[in-house]
Amino acid sequence: MASPQLPSNFHIPLGIRHIKKSHKESIIGTNDDAASCKLSAVNVGYYSDPFVKYFVKSPIRRQPLINRGFFSRVECIEQLVEQFNGQYSGVKKQIVSLGCGFDTYYFRLKSRGTIDKENIVYVEVDYDQVITNKIKIIQNHKELQDTEKLSSMTNHQIIKSDTYRLGPIDLTNMDTFKIFEQLELDYNCPTLFISECVLVYIPTNCGNQVIEWASKNFTESGFITYEQIKPYDEFGKMMIKNIEMKGCPLLSIESFPEIEDQRKRYNNLGWNKTEILDMREVYNHFINKDRIKETNKLEIFDEFEEWDLIQSHYVYVFAIKSKNEQILNSYHFEDTKN
């Protein structure tokens, strides 16, 4: 977007700043990283995803800690989405993936029959470059297409079918949220937002605007965020430095360094209740024990101290909004650690 002519003494408020092109490209690069790591975990056998391979140019086998970490990340979302679906069974629902990247969750849910059974419209938004690339890949692989989608693709910028919508957005610019009108987002049905390592890459104020927009516009909703915390201990300091060297600094992590800071963020921005677990707690308490058992022996794992360190620096935040007190209290997430 073009910079306006500013007087020399104009002070750009903290958090509202242009994200440089190379910075944006590095953020987009994290998407390739995530897809590659997910494929690695899938190939070792941690979970099933016949679709992610279409989005990865050169498969690399990652270290066991990364495989297991991505497994725990994917599995957590599965279980939270299942609970959300259960709260609103029988009615039309939306899942909105913010900064979706090359995520394949829609295709997995569709192939299992869940999209149709649960009456879900799945909406994905990300930077225009990412969306254009994703559409290209979908167009090149019939395995990623349903019969209905083939006929519904409008152009290289958007996909709009009965159950799947895809379009460009810039989460730092609220003007671009008008994409949701084009994608026919329904403001009157239960909607679950998912943002996996997304908001942490944009300035705090911008992230706040997104979180508040979601709570303001939807009455029955959830907001799932997966991101880093604890920037101040030795591991955290090294993490900040290493990720900064990758070109995609964690812009908001210092505003919400601890779990309680994260909770306050969502509660202050219109969400009724916010539950949070760090990834160690997710793995040890929330994830289905059978899944843990199945995956434990897939490969040699000799990284326990590191596992504790890295997993305690990531959280899943699950913010909930509902007029129904019963719904607010019947999720099982944070209580699983007791």
Add this chain to the structure above:
Amino acid sequence: MNTSSLNLDYCIEKLQRGEILPENTIKEITDKMKELLIGESNVQEIRSPVTVVGDVHGQFYDVLEIFKIGGQCPNTNYLFLGDYVDRGYHSVETISLLTCLKLRYPSRITLLRGNHESRQITQVYGFYGECMRKYGNPTVWKYFTEMFDYLSVAAIIDDAIYCVHGGLSPSAPAIDQIKVLDRFQEVPNEGALSDILWSDPDPERDGFVESQRGAGYSYGKDVVMRFLHTNKMQHIIRAHQLCMDGYQTLFDNRLSTVWSAPNYCYRCGNMASIVEVNEKLERYFNTYAAAPDSLSNKPNLDTNKELPDYFL
């Protein structure tokens, strides 16, 4: 040692510059090392003063730093507790240098086996991949992993301090039982040889409990005290577990863990240490952070990733 055309001083100098040795030289040094190690006991007896080093995991520039901090070999005696390879980007340089130093100064440096000196685990955690990238084929990995089968598994300093990579085994409460094990094999999945390389102390639980690592056990204070009493030892020094401060002491200072890979995996932000044991058997933990070369050293084209992985 038989005379040969192998010039160990030249090899050491080359390695210290960060240059790897050619494949046929690796064959020579690993063959000679096996000949040397056959003559060593499962439990090596060494005399103080000696500096004990924990896991280094291919962090070559930090190993060079250890020699700067602790003194160059052979001016300082060294006992390494294993885990020379995997995780870091320079396992080849690390194990090559330590092998050459051992051949050059056999009575000044002792190398024990860690759980990563094994064929299975090095195929998952980096050493195999690094050998493939640096040599184009797995031959060097084969030479080194065969050599690993010959490494001693424990050491005793002045009949008083027992040193091993992981710790204790329920199958071998007496050191004499360790002495008669057949160590010349791949690290097995269970049994005493596996346990002593994989086990961890547990300050919260007594007795032996199966380890979550899938091999070895956790052992409590009662086990340690009984072992020290039975074997007339004063102290145990081991490695195997990451310590953020570089070391940890447990059980009324009767057991120490020494960890010698600073900023482990270029990710953990931890300190490291070496234990300087003097003639009075006093133990001084010399702590240090990552070497400047280590931090800024960008692995070149022979690694497929420049920076450590996170969940992004």
